[in-house]
Amino acid sequence: MTQSSVSLVSDAVAQSMGASSAIRKMFEEGARLRAQFGAEAVCDFSLGNPLLEPPEVFHQAVADLMAHPQPGMHRYPPNAGLPETRAYIAQKLSSDSGLAFTADQVLMTVGAGGGLNVVFKALLNPGDEVLALTPYFVEYDFYVGNHGGRLVRVPTGEGFLPDIEALERALTPRTRALIVNTPNNPTGVVYGADTLKSLGAWLGRAEAKTGRPLLLISDEPYRKLLFDGVESPSVFPAHPHTVVVTSHSKDLGLAGERIGYAAVSPRMADGAGFFNAMVLANRILGFVNAPVLMQRVLPRLGEATVDMGRYQRLRDMLYEPLSQMGYQMVKPQGAFYVFPRTPGGDDARFIEAARAEKLLVVPGGGFGCPGYFRAAFCVEEQVIPRALPRFEKLIQTFGRG
Ligand SMILES: Cc1ncc(COP(=O)(O)O)c(C=O)c1O
Numbered sequence: 001m002t003q004s005s006v007s008l009v010s011d012a013v014a015q016s017m018g019a020s021s022a023i024r025k026m027f028e029e030g031a032r033l034r035a036q037f038g039a040e041a042v043c044d045f046s047l048g049n050p051l052l053e054p055p056e057v058f059h060q061a062v063a064d065l066m067a068h069p070q071p072g073m074h075r076y077p078p079n080a081g082l083p084e085t086r087a088y089i090a091q092k093l094s095s096d097s098g099l100a101f102t103a104d105q106v107l108m109t110v111g112a113g114g115g116l117n118v119v120f121k122a123l124l125n126p127g128d129e130v131l132a133l134t135p136y137f138v139e140y141d142f143y144v145g146n147h148g149g150r151l152v153r154v155p156t157g158e159g160f161l162p163d164i165e166a167l168e169r170a171l172t173p174r175t176r177a178l179i180v181n182t183p184n185n186p187t188g189v190v191y192g193a194d195t196l197k198s199l200g201a202w203l204g205r206a207e208a209k210t211g212r213p214l215l216l217i218s219d220e221p222y223r224k225l226l227f228d229g230v231e232s233p234s235v236f237p238a239h240p241h242t243v244v245v246t247s248h249s250k251d252l253g254l255a256g257e258r259i260g261y262a263a264v265s266p267r268m269a270d271g272a273g274f275f276n277a278m279v280l281a282n283r284i285l286g287f288v289n290a291p292v293l294m295q296r297v298l299p300r301l302g303e304a305t306v307d308m309g310r311y312q313r314l315r316d317m318l319y320e321p322l323s324q325m326g327y328q329m330v331k332p333q334g335a336f337y338v339f340p341r342t343p344g345g346d347d348a349r350f351i352e353a354a355r356a357e358k359l360l361v362v363p364g365g366g367f368g369c370p371g372y373f374r375a376a377f378c379v380e381e382q383v384i385p386r387a388l389p390r391f392e393k394l395i396q397t398f399g400r401g
Contacts (some may be wrong), residue, residue, distance in 0.1 A: 188332020
């Protein structure tokens, strides 16, 4: 009997488990090192688990809802979400984008991860292609593959910004969408208005060429995590066939509560048809609806967020010394990652040497971009001064090249 004939695990999932083993190993390694040497000894920059607690108003809103239970408040809401929460978000989207949104363009989702799966389920036929700009969030391969699609990696240009010629080369009759992520995991790059405009112009030309609508999917869970007063403009004006997918995992520190939404542009041709497909996808993927207590909480929070100033301080505590040491990287304008070139260029050797120093970072290959590594700075402040001498030792060993 072959291995696959005795295992209950599907070939596809077995293959995915193998492919994601580098990050899983890192996770297990962190736990092992902490158990052996104590948590203090380990500097773990491998995980993007939001550090900061939700704002106080969140606790008050939950306490108030729990103190005044209403009949039916924990029953199934409509699959798309509570009408009042969707209307509240539509109004925010309207003032952010300058377009007129209604509740019927907003679907409440199980985080951004759930929302992306809903969009791909609604969009893809087997073999359809989704363009992703490298480096990109590692889960996109799975999310696209879950629905029979194929993720096509497109290299970026200077400063990890989109390279229009590379996009043009990647375009085929099977292309259905381009996914962008700004502020970006893992680079911290934020797309400005000019970048979005040129992406929109290219998508328009590509639609004319292929004779089909192309969907711009903007994955923006870090949209409010911005530094130095940088702005992250709305993508909606750039292209009519746009869907924004986001969550409050990072800006409200609610990653475990799994609350987000997907919003369809009011300018999308047959937007209502695509929206209804997403509502059905939300149901038949088994999400059914986004967590309803969180849907009740959101309209009570106004503009509250986690304390972004703390993420900026952590960015400065890590970025400034690393660049003085000679690490080469783009200064992150948002999110909570740095993505330096790997000193010496050999990711596996560098990561192993870092691990020997009890310093955990993730190789760029996992993001479709070998020759770099990612360090997530959503860590307790005291971890960074402990880590800096280790980074220094590594660059001394591997050189600045
Ligand atoms: C770029 C990006 N997209 C999507 C997600 C998924 O976030 P969630 O499902 O918690 O909203 C993450 C999480 O780290 C991310 O970094």
